[in-house]
Amino acid sequence: MTTSQTPTFEHEIAIVPRDIDDMGHVNNAVYLRWVQEAIVDYWQHISSTDAQEALLWVALKHEIVYREPLFLNDEVDALVTATGTRGSRASFLTNFRRGEDIVSEVRSSWCCVDTVTRRPQRIAHDIARRFLPS
Structure with a gap:
């Protein structure tokens, strides 16, 4: 994890053969799986066990800009802010x-959900401060 005014969490990506499409590069849909994995990993890294047991995150929206293709042997990191x-x-x-090089960027919106009721849960101040400490 690197730190600046707002922390950026670094998540290593492993490209596997099933990620590659008929064009010979990573399929666009794979980026959605990677975003989910990276953000969930970020959540698990910064939150307590109690918070993880009480809250889930559901993706609401993704906007993806593809700048350059990725290939099977590329070394890639996801930087989540x-x-x-x-x-x-x-x-x-x-x-x-x-x-x-930044090869793709994804802006996404997520909803915090109570694990028991499965209803949206207001993000508590202490949780928000873990993501946005300043």
Whole structure:
């Protein structure tokens, strides 16, 4: 995890053969799986066990910009930064980086959900501060 004004969480990506499409590069749909894995990993890294047992995150929206294709042997990291919270929603920017190059960026919106009721849950101040400490 690197730190700056708003922390960015680094999640290593492993490209596997099933991620590759008929064009010979990572299929666009795979990025959605990676975003989910990276944000869930971020949540598990910053939150307590109690919070993980009480809350789930459900994706509401993704906007993806593909800049360069990724291939099977590429080394890729997902860089996740929380960009805001409001009510039960949190927004994130996930940049996919190969070397020093950002090859794709995903802006996504997620809803915090109570694990028991499966209803939206307002993001508590202490949770929001873990994502956005400043």
